[in-house]
Amino acid sequence: MNTANLIDRRKIVDWLGIAPFMIFAFMFLILPTLYLVTGAFFNPAGEFTFKNIADLAHPTILSAYWISIKVSVASSLGGAVIGFMLAWAVVLGGLPSWIRSGLLTFSGVASNFAGVPLAFAFIATLGRTGLVTLLLREWFGFNLYGTGFNLLSFLGLTITYMFFQIPLMVLILTPALDGLKKEWREASEILGASTWQ
Template sequence: MVAPVTTSAGGGTAKAASPGRGPTRGNVLAWLVVVPFLAYVGVFLVYPTVLVLAGAFQDSNGAFTLSNLTDLMKGVYLQAFWRSIELSAITALLGAVFGALLSWAVASGKADGLLRRVVVAAAGVLAQFGGVPLAFAFLATVGFQGFVTKFLQDTFGVNLFSGSAWIFELPGLTLVYTFFQIPLMVIVFLPALDGLRPQWREASESLGGTTWTYWRHVGGPILFSPFLGALLLLFANAFSAYATAAALVSQGSPIVPLQIRGFLTGEVLLGQENLGKALGLGMVIVVGVAMGLYALIQRRVSKWQ
């Protein structure tokens, strides 16, 4: 067959239009579907990030300055960052360890068993359970007038708050944060445990390997990268949490999110909102580093799989 040729007005020839060129109906529909998501990301993620980035380098008059960033490296602001990092690291480690143990217990059972379904469903709910409801639940349980506190005091004479209101300080935040860190670890780490093939253990045993040998040379190295990635994810999750701490700690600002709240809503720090934006930029950098390392680890795990 002879390819169709079209003649231009000047006497020349032009190539026939390729059927694959130009927008297709499927492409248009795909863009129509993704536009609302891009708009949502732009309004609620990109635009606030740009405002924080610009405000961190401005003074109260809008002039360029680096004083906001230098103030973060001293005094109460530096202490708030260290306390936030300490709180996030401790709760991430506790959540990773206990969540991994719970995931291992679930993975050892039947794939379609009742225990697995209950634990996975509960983890999906509890990982998102935070803010005011979680703070109220802990105060009603182990607060000054909580039923566990009153029960221990009336029955055994044990006072949970002898000389310290720890529930409203970093120890209390650690306990509350660990509550939603463990379920998140179950959700993230359970698929990695499911990826361990029974044939690997059988091969180890057939070669005379013990349980310790299997976990030392096979299971442990395979699960190390997913465990480390989940640990970084839990760290970022705790570092960026705000609602639970804001509902639990009514006075003082021991961590960075509460420091930012004081700058944006307090009446004592008027005219220093840009210092709060500098604190927000510091949080973005810390979380960005953690999530960048998490993405690199996930890429390595996906290549291995």
């Protein structure tokens, strides 16, 4: 058997190894994206049109974009600040080690809890007929929705998104804060920096 045939067989085997991924990517990423992009230029009758693109400037669609941007900014900033404070308290705040392991374990689970399961969980707990909403009303006489709260409002959506963004930030920042050398802090203090600085 010559060397050229051996090299050709290895290339075929290598390509066969990534074939399942390529098929998956084509079927679930590339094909749906192409369908959406090409479908944007056709009306329900199947005729070519630019109307769908022009309709993106409609006030209803612009309003949807704007609320999405506001929820994204608010939840990411809130998640970053609260997540940083939790990570800082666990790493540099001198808390017991069992709190750290518990927080990191919870963060690992909660940071992967997004999308449809997260939406369902919040609707089942804080929705109009959610468990927490009913318990607050029955046991404490507190009507959550009587206060003006709505899970589908800006505040409700922001709280929902922050549920996984805070733990994600804890997981991202904890190793970074662990990597801060004690000598850097001491050198900063010697040069006159405050604890915060």
